Amino acid sequence: EPEVTQTPSHQVTQMGQEVILRCVPISNHLYFYWYRQILGQKVEFLVSFYNNEISEKSEIFDDQFSVERPDGSNFTLKIRSTKLEDSAMYFCASSEPNYGYTFGSGTRLTVV
Amino acid sequence: GESVGLHLPTLSVQEGDNSIINCAYSNSASDYFIWYKQESGKGPQFIIDIRSNMDKRQGQRVTVLLNKTVKHLSLQIAATQPGDSAVYFCAESWSDSGYSTLTFGKGTMLLVSP
Numbered sequence: 001e002p003e004v005t006q007t008p009s010h011q012v013t014q015m016g017q018e019v020i021l022r023c024v025p026i027s028n029h030l031y032f033y034w035y036r037q038i039l040g041q042k043v044e045f046l047v048s049f050y051n052n053e054i055s056e057k058s059e060i061f062d063d064q065f066s067v068e069r070p071d072g073s074n075f076t077l078k079i080r081s082t083k084l085e086d087s088a089m090y091f092c093a094s095s096e097p098n099y100g101y102t103f104g105s106g107t108r109l110t111v112v
Numbered sequence: 113g114e115s116v117g118l119h120l121p122t123l124s125v126q127e128g129d130n131s132i133i134n135c136a137y138s139n140s141a142s143d144y145f146i147w148y149k150q151e152s153g154k155g156p157q158f159i160i161d162i163r164s165n166m167d168k169r170q171g172q173r174v175t176v177l178l179n180k181t182v183k184h185l186s187l188q189i190a191a192t193q194p195g196d197s198a199v200y201f202c203a204e205s206w207s208d209s210g211y212s213t214l215t216f217g218k219g220t221m222l223l224v225s226p
Contacts, residue, residue, distance in 0.1 A: 043216040056213055091155045100146060103155035
């Protein structure tokens with residue numbers, strides 16, 4: 001069964017450092033997403049991406065965040081200068097028209 | 113108000129029991145609803161969905177009920193098994209087209225004892 005793959009599974013970074021979270025969506029999917037989940041809380045939408053541009057973003061997705069599809073397979077989330085409150089599980093997802101999402105297993109980001 | 117933090121509503125059942133997990137959604141304009149299962153350290157996994165023009169949908173061992181009047185969604189799991197132990201989230205969306213964003217509920221932890 002096709003999977004969304006995320007790397008790394010766990011990333012520890014110092015406050016103020018830049019991090020890049022990587023995702024390989026399912027190959028024939030057209031829509032890509034990042035969601036995050038702070039420990040013990042609900043999953044929150046960050047950004048959606050289609051046709052090489054952001055289609056929607058939430059209030060959380062401020063200027064510190066950016067997304068990129070650098071080649072035909074990867075989809076990345078960059079946090080420019082991490083803050084303690086960025087510590088969370090970050091989930092990548094992809095979907096195709098008229099079908100639901102497939103989520104990856106997530107990257108646990110710990111900012112110290 | 114909304115509760116935040118580490119406390120999740122928990123439903124504890126015995127193996128073989130039927131489980132019912134409830135969810136109140138927020139947006140009366142939502143047109144599509146999904147239940148997800150999340151096991152520890154993993155991403156949300158699709159269980160079953162329902163569109164707003166339906167009030168019931170059945171899958172294998174699972175049934176979703178939708179009451180649009182009171183904006184309530186429930187997930188029924190028949191003959192619950194230890195492998196069903198996980199956190200269950202409902203999610204709502206304005207479209208089932210595959211490109212709309214999901215708004216997740218708070219989650220319920222299901223604990224199944226043998």
